[in-house]
Amino acid sequence: MLFEPIVTGGCRSYLIGCADSCAAAVIDPEISQTDRYLGLAAREGLRIHYLIDTHTHADHFSATHELARRLQVPVVMHRASPAPFVDMRLNDGEMLVVGKLRLQAMHTPGHTRDSMCLRVEDRLLTGDTLLIGATGRTDLPTGDPEALYDSLFRCILKLDPTLKVFPAHDYGGRGESTLARELAENPRLRQHERAMFVETMLSLNLTMPTHITEALRTNMSGGKTVEQMLAEAAAAVPFMSLAELKARVEAGDTELVVLDVRERDAYESGHVPGARLLPRGQLELRVNQDLPDPTQRILTCCELGRISTLAAATLRQLGFTRAVALDGGMKAWREAGYPLRSGVEP
Ligand SMILES: [Fe+2]
Numbered sequence: 001m002l003f004e005p006i007v008t009g010g011c012r013s014y015l016i017g018c019a020d021s022c023a024a025a026v027i028d029p030e031i032s033q034t035d036r037y038l039g040l041a042a043r044e045g046l047r048i049h050y051l052i053d054t055h056t057h058a059d060h061f062s063a064t065h066e067l068a069r070r071l072q073v074p075v076v077m078h079r080a081s082p083a084p085f086v087d088m089r090l091n092d093g094e095m096l097v098v099g100k101l102r103l104q105a106m107h108t109p110g111h112t113r114d115s116m117c118l119r120v121e122d123r124l125l126t127g128d129t130l131l132i133g134a135t136g137r138t139d140l141p142t143g144d145p146e147a148l149y150d151s152l153f154r155c156i157l158k159l160d161p162t163l164k165v166f167p168a169h170d171y172g173g174r175g176e177s178t179l180a181r182e183l184a185e186n187p188r189l190r191q192h193e194r195a196m197f198v199e200t201m202l203s204l205n206l207t208m209p210t211h212i213t214e215a216l217r218t219n220m221s222g223g224k225t226v227e228q229m230l231a232e233a234a235a236a237v238p239f240m241s242l243a244e245l246k247a248r249v250e251a252g253d254t255e256l257v258v259l260d261v262r263e264r265d266a267y268e269s270g271h272v273p274g275a276r277l278l279p280r281g282q283l284e285l286r287v288n289q290d291l292p293d294p295t296q297r298i299l300t301c302c303e304l305g306r307i308s309t310l311a312a313a314t315l316r317q318l319g320f321t322r323a324v325a326l327d328g329g330m331k332a333w334r335e336a337g338y339p340l341r342s343g344v345e346p
Contacts, residue, residue: 018099054127060207080114111136111147145201233313
């Protein structure tokens with residue numbers, strides 16, 4: 001078995017492959033690491049057959065939907081998952097066959113209603129049900145401390161204690177453990193009494209994960225994150241540096257149309273000399289009258305360089321094949337001490 005943990009901050013995902021057949025699966029992939037999974041699989045000579053989420057993540061952005069679209073392979077989750085894009089829904093006790101490997105699913109609700117653990121050979125992928133030195137929290141949507149108690153004490157902890165534990169998170173950087181070690185050392189598991197365990201879980205008083213709204217929105221719908229939207233736009237346009245634009249402005253380049261896509265008040269308080277105003281919110285409405293020549297060389301700029309990237313991508317979709325975006329924004333332009341003009345252009 002090829003077993004490759006991918007660590008990003010506190011998140012852990014896993015590439016698991018069958019060395020004989022070269023079939024593989026990715027467990028709990030994260031959107032920022034999509035190229036890494038594909039690169040690792042290619043390096044190891046593996047073909048990914050399944051993209052598996054152990055549960056609906058509230059604290060990271062799942063890449064299952066995006067990778068499934070690219071690879072044309074199924075997204076796998078527990079039957080209770082609310083995500084409409086799940087292609088294969090597992091019930092407790094069912095297995096996925098990955099080459100010669102068998103990934104056995106166990107429904108372990110508690111952290112979320114759709115949580116499952118996966119057992120493969122001598123390893124247990126515990127998702128957020130059992131962490132090293134901790135357990136998943138139960139205060140996020142569909143969390144239930146009573147259910148977590150049952151999942152732990154009546155299911156997971158009754159398995160072979162020599163099983164190695166691989167969770168979806170490890171905030172302490174402890175990496176690897178076994179069920180036996182967790183039984184001996186995990187402070188949350190000392191509460192063998194149901195009521196005590198539930199009380200402990202209810203009194204943790206944890207702060208909400210950052211980006212929880214966006215994580216739940218995208219992970220439950222298959223929609224895109226704002227970062228994904230920006231990354232896709234950035235991949236579709238060339239950029240020009242601040243220094244290159246400054247040189248062109250100072251040289252009196254009349255071929256390049258600098259299009260400031262901020263709102264009017266921001267534009268009038270200081271813009272690149274010669275820049276024209278066309279706010280992003282009005283781009284599609286005014287493009288035909290303001291930019292009649294689709295062969296024009298256009299450079300978009302905004303305050304931080306993000307909205308201008310979206311605007312340049314939109315212009316390219318509209319047929320302005322020479323639209324580029326400024327690498328940076330007016331904030332950086334001002335901070336660099338580059339020339340500004342206020343008010344309206346003559
Ligand atoms: Fe989680």
